[in-house]
Amino acid sequence: MSEAATLTKTVELRILRYLPASDESPSFRSFQVPYSDDMSVLQALQTIKDTLDATLSFRWSCRMAVCGSCGMMINGEPRLACNTFLRNLPPGPVTVEALKNFPIERDLVVSVGDFVKKIESIYPYIIPKEPKTVAQGTYLQTPAQLAAYESFSDCINCMLCYAACPQFGENPDFIGPGAMALLQRYNGDSRDGGQQKRLDAIAGEDGVWSCTAVGICSEVCPKHVDPANAINQNKTNSAFDFFLHYLRKDAAQ
Amino acid sequence: MSEAVPVKRSISPIFWLLFGAGGMLSALFGPALILITDVLGPTGTGLPADFESYDHALAFARNPLGKLVLLAVISLFFWHGAERIYLTLKDMKAGPLPVLKLATYGVAAAVTLVTFLLLLAIGF
Numbered sequence A: 001m002s003e004a005a006t007l008t009k010t011v012e013l014r015i016l017r018y019l020p021a022s023d024e025s026p027s028f029r030s031f032q033v034p035y036s037d038d039m040s041v042l043q044a045l046q047t048i049k050d051t052l053d054a055t056l057s058f059r060w061s062c063r064m065a066v067c068g069s070c071g072m073m074i075n076g077e078p079r080l081a082c083n084t085f086l087r088n089l090p091p092g093p094v095t096v097e098a099l100k101n102f103p104i105e106r107d108l109v110v111s112v113g114d115f116v117k118k119i120e121s122i123y124p125y126i127i128p129k130e131p132k133t134v135a136q137g138t139y140l141q142t143p144a145q146l147a148a149y150e151s152f153s154d155c156i157n158c159m160l161c162y163a164a165c166p167q168f169g170e171n172p173d174f175i176g177p178g179a180m181a182l183l184q185r186y187n188g189d190s191r192d193g194g195q196q197k198r199l200d201a202i203a204g205e206d207g208v209w210s211c212t213a214v215g216i217c218s219e220v221c222p223k224h225v226d227p228a229n230a231i232n233q234n235k236t237n238s239a240f241d242f243f244l245h246y247l248r249k250d251a252a253q
Numbered sequence B: 001m002s003e004a005v006p007v008k009r010s011i012s013p014i015f016w017l018l019f020g021a022g023g024m025l026s027a028l029f030g031p032a033l034i035l036i037t038d039v040l041g042p043t044g045t046g047l048p049a050d051f052e053s054y055d056h057a058l059a060f061a062r063n064p065l066g067k068l069v070l071l072a073v074i075s076l077f078f079w080h081g082a083e084r085i086y087l088t089l090k091d092m093k094a095g096p097l098p099v100l101k102l103a104t105y106g107v108a109a110a111v112t113l114v115t116f117l118l119l120l121a122i123g124f
Helices: A041-052 A113-121 A143-154 A160-164 A166-170 A176-187 A195-201 A216-220 A227-244 B012-043 B054-062 B064-091 B097-121
Strands: A010-017 A027-034 A071-074 A077-080 A094-097 A104-106
Touching: A010 A041, A027 A041, A041 A094, A071 A160, A077 A160, A077 A216, A113 A176, A143 A176, A160 A176, A160 A216, A176 A195, A176 A216, A176 A227, A195 A227, A216 A227, A227 B012, B012 B064, B054 B064, B064 B097
Parallel strands: A010 A094
Antiparallel strands: A010 A027, A071 A077, A071 A094
16 A cells, blocks of 8 residues: 555444453444455454554454354444445444443453353254264265265354344353354264253253344344354254153153 | 153143144145135035035935034034133233133033033934
């Protein structure tokens, strides 16, 4: 960027700031940033941090919608800052806030502890149907078996679906769309034998049954994971399990 | 890894399955029923002249299979609507949950019971 003259246009970013050491509550602060056509909201935030206010805090890493770090509310909608471009936003100031439905740690950084606990609660790993030794070789899978769960494995844990979900907003204990998509990623895997454990984990009111099929989780998902579909499949599974569990021998345990 | 504490099972699946069954039925038969009973019947288009006669309707309702169809269509439509309205009212915080349940699931249960009894009362 040689001539400063090419960057005369600016864009205003209204950012919700919160510095726990000095602020009682979050409040908006505006910044003017030199605008260019190829600038993402993340780049605008980086420009602010580099040139205007080094205390501004936000999470980011990959800049290419792979890592899931830079989820935030942009003009009131949960989006990844790295793949939201200023040129696609309506003219006027751009409002940037921390992800909705999560406690703010500082500026645009939210606390993810609860989300991680939910992810951990659904056994997010393959529990082999039949354990094999290395000598017995690898677990084989057909393309159709891979297709059954593959889209659910695209989740990047960006939590946009949690910020969009009104039921999670009402009930922070709701396991939520992201964890349910991950659950389906494993329950749908032909190599996995842990379906019952996972179904038991979501059979409560805060499990799959807090969902009221709003469906906005799938709309805001930047990776087209379709968590609403994962939840619906598991409502069916959990409903059958509700009646079948009376018939199982180990049900009393 | 230690086992997770077992969660208390929700009874929502019962209502959700009734909701789902009602949704399926209403999607499949609702529009056709509206068309036949509200448009074609009253205007007398495309149906046999005595299609909506009392005797025909009574004969249908006295047939055991007809009774089953009527019970399923009437009660499941109500269970479907009850679930949707209940969840909407709950989200709107329209009142205490037991009251909302009574006003929605309660109505569906009452309609189911009354329909069942009436179908028995009109005989076979």
